[in-house]
Structure formats: structure tokens, C-alpha cells
Amino acid sequence: xxxxxxxxxxxxxxxxxxxxxxxxxxxxxxxxxxxxxxxxxxxxxxxxxxxxxxxxxxxxxxxxxxxxxxxxxxxxxxxxxxxxxxxxxxxxxxxxxxxxxxxxxxxxxxxxxxxxxxxxxxxxxxxxxxxxxxxxxxxxxxxxxxxxxxxxxxxxxxxxxxxxxxxxxxxxxxxxxxxxxxxxxxxxxxxxxxxxxxxxxxxxxxxxxxxxxxxxxxxxxxxxxxxxxxxxxxxxxxxxxxxxxxxxxxxxxxxxxxxxxxxxxxxxxxxxxxxxxxxxxxxxxxxxxxxxxxxxxxxxxxxxxxxxxxxxxxxxxxxxxxxxxxxxxxxxxxxxxxxxxxxxxxxxxxxxxxxxxxxxxxxxxxxxxxxxxxxxxxxxxxxxxxxxxxxxxxxxxxxxxxxxxxxxxxxxxxxxxxxxxxxxxxxxxxxxxxxxxxxxxxxxxxxxxxxxxxxxxxxxxxxxxxxxxxxxxxxxxxxxxxxxxxxxxxxxxxxxxxxxxxxxxxxxxxxxxxxxxxxxxxxxxxxxxxxxxxxxxxxxxxxxxxxxxxxxxxxxxxxxxxxxxxxxxxxxxxxxxxxxxxxxxxxxxxxxxxxxxxxxxxxxxxxxxxxxxxxxxxxxxxxxxxxxxxxxxxxxxxxxxxxxxxxxxxxxxxxxxxxxxxxxxxxxxxxxxxxxxxxxxxxxxxxxxxxxxxxxxxxxxxxxxxxxxxxxxxxxxxxxxxxxxxxxxxxxxxxxxxxxxxxxxxxxxxxxxxxxxxxxxxxx
Ligand code: K7E
Ligand code: CUA
Numbered sequence: 001x002x003x004x005x006x007x008x009x010x011x012x013x014x015x016x017x018x019x020x021x022x023x024x025x026x027x028x029x030x031x032x033x034x035x036x037x038x039x040x041x042x043x044x045x046x047x048x049x050x051x052x053x054x055x056x057x058x059x060x061x062x063x064x065x066x067x068x069x070x071x072x073x074x075x076x077x078x079x080x081x082x083x084x085x086x087x088x089x090x091x092x093x094x095x096x097x098x099x100x101x102x103x104x105x106x107x108x109x110x111x112x113x114x115x116x117x118x119x120x121x122x123x124x125x126x127x128x129x130x131x132x133x134x135x136x137x138x139x140x141x142x143x144x145x146x147x148x149x150x151x152x153x154x155x156x157x158x159x160x161x162x163x164x165x166x167x168x169x170x171x172x173x174x175x176x177x178x179x180x181x182x183x184x185x186x187x188x189x190x191x192x193x194x195x196x197x198x199x200x201x202x203x204x205x206x207x208x209x210x211x212x213x214x215x216x217x218x219x220x221x222x223x224x225x226x227x228x229x230x231x232x233x234x235x236x237x238x239x240x241x242x243x244x245x246x247x248x249x250x251x252x253x254x255x256x257x258x259x260x261x262x263x264x265x266x267x268x269x270x271x272x273x274x275x276x277x278x279x280x281x282x283x284x285x286x287x288x289x290x291x292x293x294x295x296x297x298x299x300x301x302x303x304x305x306x307x308x309x310x311x312x313x314x315x316x317x318x319x320x321x322x323x324x325x326x327x328x329x330x331x332x333x334x335x336x337x338x339x340x341x342x343x344x345x346x347x348x349x350x351x352x353x354x355x356x357x358x359x360x361x362x363x364x365x366x367x368x369x370x371x372x373x374x375x376x377x378x379x380x381x382x383x384x385x386x387x388x389x390x391x392x393x394x395x396x397x398x399x400x401x402x403x404x405x406x407x408x409x410x411x412x413x414x415x416x417x418x419x420x421x422x423x424x425x426x427x428x429x430x431x432x433x434x435x436x437x438x439x440x441x442x443x444x445x446x447x448x449x450x451x452x453x454x455x456x457x458x459x460x461x462x463x464x465x466x467x468x469x470x471x472x473x474x475x476x477x478x479x480x481x482x483x484x485x486x487x488x489x490x491x492x493x494x495x496x497x498x499x500x501x502x503x504x505x506x507x508x509x510x511x512x513x514x515x516x517x518x519x520x521x522x523x524x525x526x527x528x529x530x531x532x533x534x535x536x537x538x539x540x541x542x543x544x545x546x547x548x549x550x551x552x553x554x555x556x557x558x559x560x561x562x563x564x565x566x567x568x569x570x571x572x573x574x575x576x577x578x579x580x581x582x583x584x585x586x587x588x589x590x591x592x593x594x595x596x597x598x599x600x601x602x603x604x605x606x607x608x609x610x611x612x613x614x615x616x617x618x619x620x621x622x623x624x625x626x627x628x629x630x631x632x633x634x635x636x637x638x639x640x641x642x643x644x645x646x647x648x649x650x651x652x653x654x655x656x657x658x659x660x661x662x663x664x665x666x667x668x669x670x671x672x673x674x675x676x677x678x679x680x681x682x683x684x685x686x687x688x689x690x691x692x693x694x695x696x697x698x699x700x701x702x703x704x705x706x707x708x709x710x711x712x713x714x715x716x717x718x719x720x721x722x723x724x725x726x727x728x729x730x731x732x733x734x735x736x737x738x739x740x741x742x743x744x745x746x747x748x749x750x751x752x753x754x755x756x757x758x759x760x761x762x763x764x
Contacts, residue, residue: 047494050485053080056756061447061509063460064126064140065481068503071121073142073153078447078458078509081483081497089151089160090121090144097591097602098160102610103528111149111163114197122146124505125176125242129220133180133247133342133452137514139223141185143175150176150187150216154223156518157604159527162224166214167308168195168232174213174243180251180452184215184292185225188256192237195307205265206377211235213243213256214310215292223530231299231311233318236378237263238286239279242335245292247452248342250360252293255345259332261285280351284328284385286376287336287347289363291323298323315378325367326376328385330356335401335443339411340452344390344426348399348413355399355413357426359390391429395422400442403449405486406456412449412486414441414461421461421484423491435491437482440464443506446486450508459484459491460507470498479504519586521606533608535578550574551615557590557603558582559706559742560632562625567640570647571618575640580608585702585746586695591626594640600626618642631741659726664717667733674740678707681747688759696750696759703746710739 029037035045053059059077062084067074071090076083090111092099099108111118121144129139140153148166153159166172166187174188192209194200200208217229238258246253264278272278295313298304298321304311318324330349337346345358366372366383373384398417404410409427419440423433443462447455466480478498485492521527524536537543537554542563545552551569555562557579569575581590581603592601592611601609625636690696713735720728 047485047492051079051081051483051495053077053082058512060512061455061458062512062515063445063507063509064128065462065499065504065507066123066126066142067501068479068505069120069122070501071119071123071144072501073123073126073140074499074501074504075158076497077512078460079483079494081481081495085158086501087153087158087160089142089153090123090147090149090163091119094600095602096159097600097609100598100600100611102612103526103533104160107160107163107528111144111147111151111165113147113149113165118147118149120146121149124173126506126508127176127178127185128508128510129182129218130178130180130451131182133251133340135448135451135508135510135514136182137510137516138220139182139218140508141176141178143172143187145173145190146171148172148175148187148189150185150225152218152223152225154530155515157521157527158517161528161530164216164225164227167310168312169193169212169214172214174241174256177243177245177254178218179245179254179292180247182218182220184230184245184296185218186243186245186254186256186292187214187216188212188240188243189235190239190241192239195234195312197308202265202267205237206263209237211237211240211258212312213240213254213288213290215295231295231304231313232307233290233295233313233324234315235288235324236261236315236376236380240288241333244336244338244345244450246338246342246345246360247340250338250342250345252291253360254290254292255336255338256288256290257329257333257336257347258285258288280332283331285331285333285349286326286382287329287333287345287358289325289327289383290318294321294323315380319379319381322367324380325363325372326380326382327358327363327388328382330354337402337404337450339426340404340454342452346402346411346413346426348395348402350398350400350416353394353396353399354392355395355402355424356385356392357390357429358388362388362390391426393424393426393429393431395424395431396420396434401444403444403446403459404454405446405449406454412444412446412459414444416440416442416464419463421459421491423486433489433491435484435493437461437463438469438480438496439467445507445509447509448511455511457485457487458494458509459486460509462504462507464503466498469496478502481507519605520584521604523582523606524580524608525606527604527607533578533580533610535576535580535610536608537578537580539582551576553577555579556582557592557625557636559588559630560625560636560738562590562592562623562636562638565638567623567638568643569615569640570643571615571645573615573642574612575615576610576612578608578610579603581605583702584698584705586698588629588702589627590629590636592623593626594623595621597621597640602627615640615642618644631745632738657727659730661724661726663730664721664726664733667717667730667737671733671737671740674737674744678740678744678747681744681751684751685747685754687761688754689762690750690754690759693753693757693759696753699746699750699753703743703750706739706743706746710736713739 061078065074073087075085088098098104126142128135148169152162170193171190173190177186189211214232217226219226238261241257243256260279266275329347330352332350372381396415396418400414402413424431441461461482463480466477481497483495526533583605589604599611621640717732
């Protein structure tokens with residue numbers, strides 16, 4: 001009873017004071033006043049209204065950005081640019097317990113290279129899974145450039161499920177890119193190196209250093225990359241760069257850029273001109289054109305050789321079988337982007353002012369006719385640029401990447417040196433508009449802009465430098481993602497978003513409605529494998545199993561209680577604690593830590609998590625829930641007692657508090673009062689059409705569950721009262737009250753929801 005009168009009173013007071021104080025400032029200040037006070041223009045206001053998402057409303061698109069060197073993925077909404085989540089991928093992420101619980105440690109183990117943990121990642125290119133060339137919202141892939149790895153994230157729970165390390169590459173850049181039905185995830189080498197794990201002198205660069213493209217087979221059903229069915233095509237030691245898969249008419253083919261096809265080896269220490277000079281000497285590099293469908297067949301027919309366990313198709317075989325071709329492309333290209341209809345391929349040369357648009361039909365015609373201008377030093381046929389070009393358009397300085405609009409023939413290209421985005425028409429080869437970027441744009445991204453059906457509307461510029469855009473925070477600046485409205489003829493800059501996690505190379509955005517993430521796991525799920533956890537524990541089945549040198553706890557978490565409340569072990573024991581979150585309620589996550597043992601877990605509703613450590617120091621170690629989950633969150637606690645070896649139990653009289661019948665009676669009054677409030681809330685809910693609101697239905701289930709737990713405690717306090725044990729009676733009565741509080745809390749949330757969503761009274 002107290003609780004509610006207090007709460008309601010507090011609400012009234014807060015609102016009252018707020019209104020009184022704000023009345024003058026709030027109601028008297030007009031939009032014009034605010035504009036004047038804050039120095040805002042009409043243009044600013046327009047931009048603000050295009051990005052503002054009112055409380056309770058959601059964004060239209062969800063973006064997945066690489067988190068750069070953090071090894072994470074940043075999730076944010078568009079147009080609000082509100083950050084929604086950081087997903088731990090290649091590196092530990094404490095909040096989510098990623099890299100702290102045993103389940104996620106297993107995932108990170110997949111990213112070990114030569115047996116060593118790598119605790120950072122140079123994440124570059126996120127890619128969403130596709131069905132028929134369109135984003136299907138099921139999976140996200142991302143690569144690590146420095147340590148050639150690819151990660152798989154399941155978008156049902158936004159968790160990383162798998163990391164695979166490339167066994168033959170020493171670095172990679174062009175990943176992750178998917179084929180139109182996510183048959184493969186493409187990963188290309190950046191810096192050529194010997195495939196074998198051995199020393200080869202730089203003097204043998206041309207002969208023994210190699211580039212390549214790996215096609216990682218994705219098993220959609222398993223939600224995992226199938227390493228055994230993956231393969232690599234050996235390529236010349238040109239620095240392969242980005243890739244894109246063909247779609248529609250070009251499905252089955254993929255395109256990979258390169259730079260430094262000069263095969264230049266620097267070494268100013270030996271008086272040789274530096275890499276950057278030697279690697280950009282020629283006017284052209286090569287685009288690799290690969291028939292991956294046929295390559296997969298060749299592998300199936302045993303035409304590949306195993307290198308470090310990976311199936312590799314040699315250049316010789318690739319040439320002989322007609323699956324590999326080269327086309328010159330302008331100087332040091334960066335992006336290669338297939339148009340939504342799959343007919344054209346746009347390449348931007350960093351050191352050329354043009355974008356070059358190649359025609360897939362023309363490429364195929366040249367191949368069919370056997371019309372080549374020559375061969376490269378490795379015998380790969382070279383198709384001439386002029387035989388395959390659809391058009392070239394002069395855009396400006398430092399063109400890098402291209403994305404497409406929902407409007408036909410419209411493309412956007414980033415220009416690093418000019419710090420601009422160019423809007424142009426690739427069918428007619430015309431520049432339409434340019435906008436300034438702050439500063440030095442790298443990638444750019446339109447909504448679903450590399451899919452078969454781009455959604456247009458917004459463009460995000462990913463800028464390499466922010467310089468003067470934000471409040472200074474020292475020499476290391478935030479990164480700047482700029483949101484641009486592309487719905488009209490002229491591009492309009494809407495918003496600067498500082499990203500405090502660098503360097504976010506690339507981002508993909510999907511229609512928010514396509515994503516269907518869950519809100520809870522089936523009770524007892526190991527979220528990383530998607531299978532029932534061996535540590536899964538249901539209510540009432542909690543136990544501690546002791547074996548020599550080992551203690552294994554099967555525990556549960558539910559507001560506001562950790563079972564067990566005491567864990568007793570002996571110094572030197574290996575302690576394994578499985579925790580199952582029994583909550584069904586949305587957003588009722590519990591955390592778990594044991595003081596000073598570097599243990600942390602995040603246990604979302606239904607999940608089972610395992611932490612493991614050696615109790616190598618004796619003492620008393622509180623453990624507790626690390627998420628503010630309920631009014632009694634702080635009381636969600638327990639003790640790990642690590643006893644010295646050979647410790648003899650001594651009987652210590654338990655401290656006894658004094659309770660009287662009066663205390664017990666007070667409790668009963670409190671319970672009765674609270675029950676009255678619960679009844680009124682229940683009355684409100686059941687007199688409305690709450691069943692039409694799934695969110696409320698799950699709240700009601702949760703509240704009923706809490707009330708159901710009351711029975712046992714009630715029986716206990718009544719039993720104790722009969723015996724005149726007022727301590728037991730008073731405390732078990734308190735427990736009943738705690739269940740009431742939780743039920744009431746949920747009930748009130750449901751009531752508020754119904755009021756805010758216009759629930760209707762049902763027939764009486
Ligand atoms: Cu995608 Cu430089 Cu890694 Cu372009 S990259 S900017
Ligand atoms: Cu559970 Cu705090």
C-alpha cells in the first residue's frame with residue numbers, strides 16, 4: 001500500500017512542480033524563440049525535424065557499422081543516428097559477458113591464429129545476408145583485416161556465433177561480401193605473402209608470394225560457415241582489394257580489385273624508392289573477374305589442392321578451366337560495386353578522377369569470343385578496358401566507393417580528396433549534384449544500397465577526419481558519420497554523428513521491419529550454439545555437485561534472487577557456475593560477478609551461461625547481479641566462501657534478530673494493503689481489452705508468475721506463526737510482500753501501457 005501511495009504521490013509532485021516551474025519557460029517559448037536563443041536557421045530546423053524520432057517511436061532503418069580497431073560492430077538507427085548496441089565480435093565485451101563466459105570464449109577461440117589469442121580486430125566490412133540479392137535480415141558478417149578472419153553474427157539475438165581464421169592468408173581487406181543467396185562469403189587477400197607458414201625472402205616475391213580470394217561456404221541452416229566446403233582461388237601477388245558479387249544476370253561471378261599490380265617491393269633501407277611510389281607507378285591495375293560457381297564445381301570434382309587444410313584452385317587450373325580473367329582498371333582502385341540490376345560494375349580509381357563503368361555483357365562477349373589483349377605474367381588472359389567499358393564519368397579527386405539509389409540509374413560516389421559526395425547517373429554518364437563532407441570521406445552507404453533493391457532516402461558518409469566538427473576531446477578525435485537526405489534532387493546534409501569507437505570503415509543499413517530479433521531464449525539455451533545448455537537448470541532443480549577438486553553449481557536467476565545464495569568451496573577447487581535466467585519478461589536481464597575473480601556474465605531471459613574459474617585464493621567473495629533489474633537488485637546477492645584446505649567446521653551460533661508478534665502483524669497489514677492495490681490494478685487490466693496487446697499479455701503472464709511464487713512463502717509464514725517463531729514468520733511474510741511488489745510493478749507497467757495505447761473497456 002505504502003509503495004503505491006508514495007509512488008503516485010511522487011508522480012503527482014514531480015509533475016506538479018515540473019509544470020509549475022516549466023510553465024513560463026515551456027509554454028511561453030515559441031519555436032521562433034528557441035531558434036533565436038540557439039541560433040538555429042530554418043534549414044537547421046528542417047534537418048532536425050527530418051532526423052528527430054520522438055520518444056516511443058522507432059527508426060526506419062537499422063545500420064550495422066564496423067567498429068574498426070575495437071573489433072566490434074556498432075548498431076545504430078537511421079535517421080535518428082541513436083546508437084543501439086555494440087556487438088562484441090573479435091574482442092571481449094564486458095557488458096555482454098562476451099569473452100568472459102565459457103560459451104563466448106568458445107566463439108573467440110575460433111579466432112585464434114597459430115594457437116594464439118588475438119585480442120583486437122581491424123574490422124572493416126560488414127555484410128548482411130541476402131536472398132535473391134536482397135537483404136533478408138538473418139545474418140551479419142564482418143571481416144578483420146589485420147588478422148584474416150570472418151565472423152558470423154546471428155540477427156535473431158545480435159550475438160557473434162562463429163569466427164573463422166583464414167589458414168593461408170596473412171592479411172585480407174576485401175571481405176565480407178556475400179553472393180546473392182549467401183552461398184558464399186567472399187574474402188580477398190590484401191598484402192601478398194606465401195600461403196605456406198614459412199619464411200620466403202622478398203626477392204622471391206613474384207615467384208612465391210601470392211594473393212587470393214577465399215569463398216567461405218555459408219550453411220544458412222546451421223547459421224555457420226562450413227570451413228570444409230570453403231575454397232580459395234590462388235591469384236597473382238597483386239594487392240587484392242575489395243570485391244563484389246554479381247547478381248541477376250551476373251550471378252555466379254565475382255569481381256575483385258587490386259592495387260600494386262606493379263608487384264613493387266619497397267625497402268628504403270636498401271635505397272629503393274618507397275612502396276607508395278612503386279605501387280602507383282602504372283596507370284592501371286587489374287580487376288579480377290572470377291566465375292565462382294564454376295570454381296565450386298571444380299573443387300567438387302577434385303581440381304583443388306589442400307594448403308594448410310584449405311582447398312586451393314591454382315592459377316594454372318583457373319586459367320585452364322576459364323574461370324579467371326583480368327581487366328585493366330584505373331590506377332589504385334578502391335571500390336568495385338555491381339549495380340542493383342547486376343548489369344554494370346562501377347570501379348573508382350583513387351588516383352584517377354573518373355569512375356569507370358564496365359558492362360557485364362561486354363565482359364562475357366569478350367570471353368566468349370576469346371578476345372584478349374594479352375596475358376599477365378602468370379598467363380591470366382587480360383580483356384581490354386575499351387572492349388568492356390560502358391562509360392567513364394569524370395567526378396573529381398579521389399573517388400572511392402559507390403552506392404545506389406532506389407531511383408533508376410542513380411549512384412553516389414565518395415571522393416576522398418575533394419571531401420565530397422557526387423550524385424551521378426550511370427546510364428547516361430552525367431554528374432547531377434555534389435555535396436561537401438566534413439572531412440575526407442571513405443565509404444558511403446545508402447539504405448540497402450548494395451542490394452538488388454536499394455531503398456534510397458538516406459545516405460551516410462563515413463568520414464576519415466572530423467577535425468573541427470565536435471567538442472574537442474584531445475588529439476584523438478571521434479569519427480564523423482554524416483547523414484544526408486537523398487530523397488530530393490539536391491542532397492541535404494542532416495546530421496553529424498560522432499562515433500567514439502574507431503575506425504568505422506563501412507556500414508550497411510537494412511529496413512528495420514526486415515529484422516525480427518527475439519526477446520527471450522527458450523529456457524536453458526546456450527545462445528552461442530543455439531542448443532540446450534548442459535548447465536540448464538529449471539526452478540526448483542538448483543544444485544551444487546562436489547567432486548574432488550571440483551565444484552559445479554547449477555543455479556538460477558530470477559528477480560531478485562540468485563540460487564544458491566552460498567557457494568562453499570575449498571581453495572584450489574575448480575569452480576563452474578551455470579546460471580539460467582528464469583525470467584520470461586522482456587528486458588529482465590541479470591548480470592553475475594564474483595568479486596575479484598574476473599568473472600562476469602550477462603544472462604538474458606531464458607539464457608544459460610557458464611562461468612569457470614579456479615578458486616586459487618581463500619577468503620570471502622560476494623557475488624551479485626550486475627544489472628539493475630528490480631527494486632531489490634542490490635539484494636540480489638550471495639557469498640562464495642573459499643575455505644583453506646583442511647578447514648575444520650566450527651559450530652557458530654547464527655546471529656538471531658529479535659522479532660515479535662507485533663512485527664508479524666505489521667507485515668500482515670502491509671500485505672493486505674498491497675493486495676488491495678494489486679486487485680485494483682488487475683481489475684483495471686481485466687476490464688480492458690488487454691489481450692489485444694501482446695506486450696501486455698506477456699507482462700500479465702510475468703506478474704501472475706510472481707504471484708504464484710507467493711504461495712510457498714505464505715504457507716511458511718503461517719506455519720511459523722502457528723509455532724510462535726516470529727523471526728521466521730516475519731521474514732517469510734516479508735518474502736510474500738516482495739513477490740507482491742514485483743507483481744505490482746509489472747501490473748502498473750501494464751496499466752500505463754494500456755492507458756498510453758488507448759485500450760478500450762470491455763463489455764460489462
Ligand atoms: Cu572499405 Cu579503405 Cu577498408 Cu574504402 S576501405 S575507405
Ligand atoms: Cu538481477 Cu539485478
